[in-house]
Amino acid sequence: MVAVQASARVLATGAASKTAGRTVKAPDGTTIPALGQGSSHLGLGRHPPAVEEEALRTGISLGMTLIDTSGNYGNGRSEELISHVIAGQRDRIFLVSKVEASQVSGDGIARACEASLARLGTDYLDLYLLHSPVPSTQFSGVVAGFEQLRTAGK
Numbered sequence: 001m002v003a004v005q006a007s008a009r010v011l012a013t014g015a016a017s018k019t020a021g022r023t024v025k026a027p028d029g030t031t032i033p034a035l036g037q038g039s040s041h042l043g044l045g046r047h048p049p050a051v052e053e054e055a056l057r058t059g060i061s062l063g064m065t066l067i068d069t070s071g072n073y074g075n076g077r078s079e080e081l082i083s084h085v086i087a088g089q090r091d092r093i094f095l096v097s098k099v100e101a102s103q104v105s106g107d108g109i110a111r112a113c114e115a116s117l118a119r120l121g122t123d124y125l126d127l128y129l130l131h132s133p134v135p136s137t138q139f140s141g142v143v144a145g146f147e148q149l150r151t152a153g154k
Contacts, residue, residue, distance in 0.1 A: 036066025043077025
């Protein structure tokens with residue numbers, strides 16, 4: 001509710017026009033929205049799902065089309081909630097998710113990605129990150145796992 005009220009104030013003051021349309025170009029030419037919405041507090045039961053979904057929709061309408069999530073947020077409920085919001089407009093959204101450092105051994109990266117894709121109701125992510133890496137992480141395996149996903153178009 002707070003996010004929706006804050007968004008209404010932004011619309012009323014015209015503040016959204018100062019940030020709308022800002023993007024960043026990646027070295028490969030990919031355009032990334034400079035403003036986004038995090039979702040670590042979604043799906044935790046603090047607010048009704050309809051209120052959380054409306055907050056995301058309001059953000060999207062204000063130009064915050066990057067949505068950052070993780071399969072770890074709310075034990076996947078955050079991604080499920082996001083799936084309802086992005087349905088029918090996936091092409092407008094720059095979707096970021098993450099794999100936990102504890103999931104990177106063996107085929108864990110691919111399994112975590114597939115689980116996130118299923119919860120999000122999409123067949124690809126725009127960016128997939130390693131969440132909270134730890135020094136003991138075998139980064140060569142992480143790089144190989146991410147490369148396999150990229151090659152597969154995930």
